[in-house]
Amino acid sequence: MVRSIPNLQSLDLSKNKLRSLDFLAHADLPVLSWLKLSENELTVINETVFLSLPALTYLDLLGNPFTCDCSIVGFIQWVISNNQTQVVNAYQYTCSFPLAKQGSKLLDFDFQSFWMDVNFLCFISSTCLVVLTLLTSFIYHFLRWQLTYGFYLFLAFLYDSKKRKKEAPHCYDAFISYNVRDEAWVYQKMLPVLEGEQGWRLCLHHRDFQPGKPIIENITDAIYSCRKTICVISRHYLRSEWCSREIQMASFRLFDEQKDVLILLFLEDIPAHQLSPYYRMRKLVKRRTYLSWTQAGGHKGVFWQNVRRAL
Structure with missing residues (x-):
């Protein structure tokens, strides 16, 4: 519908029970400057949607049940760092999910903890890689002949099993x-x-x-x-x-x-x-x-x- 009106400047989609804004990313709205999306059912906002609206200067998202988890971190960063678009009453947006954060302010959400989790995950991964390298070096240096012997024992077991299957019937x-x-x-x-x-x-x-x-x-x-x-x-x-x-x-x-x-x-x-x-x-x-x-x-x-x- 919106593709047929590329000169659209203002759009009010409030109270429409919208759950996603992905359709705006595919719409050709180069001059849209005023967008109202209040009182819908938007839980997660993808900030890339607004990057497809180059002329956007006014945005209203009040009254949406936001989910405060790692999926909304990009949108919070866009709201804080964006100098072109005025997000109306952004400091009044509250979290609805999860229940532990219900009622807390969206922009007060501590998303730094997620970066700490990423850093911790990188630390664990690199530690495991170093330990695996050391263990492999130790096994190769001290236990390679035992492992080789075990490998040939396993091959002998497989050979013996195949040989038994091919044996002639019992006398x-x-x-x-x-x-x-x-x-x-x-x-x-x-x-x-x-x-x-x-x-x-x-x-x-x-x-x-x-x-x-x-x-x-x-x-x-x-x-x-x-x-x-x-x-x-x-x-x-x-x-x-x-x-x-x-x-x-x-x-x-x-x-x-x-x-x-x-x-x-x-x-x-x-x-x-x-x-x-x-x-x-x-x-x-x-x-x-x-x-x-x-x-x-x-x-x-x-x-x-x-x-x-x-x-």
Whole structure:
């Protein structure tokens, strides 16, 4: 509307509920000298609006609900420093927001504190930059080899993870770790059900270990070439040195791969206090559920179904 009257000299827009004056910045009003904007809803004034009115000599903003924060600092500075435009009754303008400053004079607003905040922010930023530079120099000078070593360890971990994903399928479904004195139970009770009826591929040391190879290598290869390890635990098992090595290796794999690779099967009821000397076994029993042959009673079918589910 105002673009069509470029020779406009006086404009009264009071009591129009205006919330912004941005439209004046785009209007072509080169000779506008008298502007009344009293009793509107102007909270923030952008001083650049008045810079687009080169002939402005009279301005009335009385009765507007000004917000006294950092957004109005530019306007206050323009009012104080401007020698061309007379801002009528500027010392009567009051703050309406925030509530803590309600009723205080607009020109009494202490905007210097905002510049102090800016200076403080610059101080904090420069201090952080200096500390970061010193810390980087210290790490490079004293800890660079440790960081390099850690970096290559991380690369090795990533390589190992990718390699495991590309590994061939396991040769067996389960490695059976048992003591030789429990061999009769394994061959007479376990194998007919797990291999004969359920069809699992089991690895047993008397049958599947490679002759001439060191025992510890056979144990390691058997545990890592099977999806699971079943430990057939009895009092004889706990006292066996090689059985201890087998469950130790299976525990290492459990920790290393973070997968459910270990199944505990108790042939006897062994109280927890009797497991105390065998710290690793007691720790596993406290953290993991296990199967008990003696508690199966007359429900052997349910017991073997639980083994099947665990596999």
